[in-house]
Amino acid sequence: MKKTLTAILTLFFAAGLSFGQNLLNDSSFESGNLSTWNLTGDSADCYAEKNKGNAHSGEWSYHYWKKTAFTASLDKKITGLSNGTYKLSVWSMGGGGENGIKLFARGFDNSGKEISTQIKNTGWKKWKQYSIEIPVQNGEVEIGIFVDANKENWGNLDDIELVKLN
Numbered sequence: 001m002k003k004t005l006t007a008i009l010t011l012f013f014a015a016g017l018s019f020g021q022n023l024l025n026d027s028s029f030e031s032g033n034l035s036t037w038n039l040t041g042d043s044a045d046c047y048a049e050k051n052k053g054n055a056h057s058g059e060w061s062y063h064y065w066k067k068t069a070f071t072a073s074l075d076k077k078i079t080g081l082s083n084g085t086y087k088l089s090v091w092s093m094g095g096g097g098e099n100g101i102k103l104f105a106r107g108f109d110n111s112g113k114e115i116s117t118q119i120k121n122t123g124w125k126k127w128k129q130y131s132i133e134i135p136v137q138n139g140e141v142e143i144g145i146f147v148d149a150n151k152e153n154w155g156n157l158d159d160i161e162l163v164k165l166n
């Protein structure tokens with residue numbers, strides 16, 4: 001009986017570890033840097049910003065602002081995943097006016113397909129959460145945030161999470 005109970009509890013905790021848990025390190029940017037990410041773009045204008053008023057949680061968030069139009073991609077590859085459906089989500093706020101901001105995932109199967117959702121900022125502290133579901137079929141996924149901004153567009157993103165749904 002005790003052995004069975006232990007086995008059940010072990011299964012329960014093992015499942016708990018793979019389902020529902022955020023798989024991204026430093027998801028709230030509280031390390032104060034973007035070292036776990038790959039940034040394609042101008043690091044003088046896209047960076048981890050320390051400003052509680054611009055963070056969804058904690059003190060830090062991913063911030064962008066530039067005097068001139070720009071594009072920037074903040075992305076990373078997550079490997080060693082068990083196949084299944086994952087949910088990627090992020091909180092965003094900002095001044096709006098971009099050509100586009102998207103939360104994206106690719107490289108999750110062999111089709112070359114990208115899944116994304118458009119983010120629309122509507123003002124300071126007007127936080128909204130955006131998410132996509134990703135059917136991972138090859139044990140990995142490249143996730144990221146792509147910004148296509150006009151001059152003087154600004155925004156903050158925070159609390160990015162990747163969780164396994166099933």
Ligand SMILES: [Ca+2]
Binds near residue numbers: 055
């Ligand atoms: Ca934060």
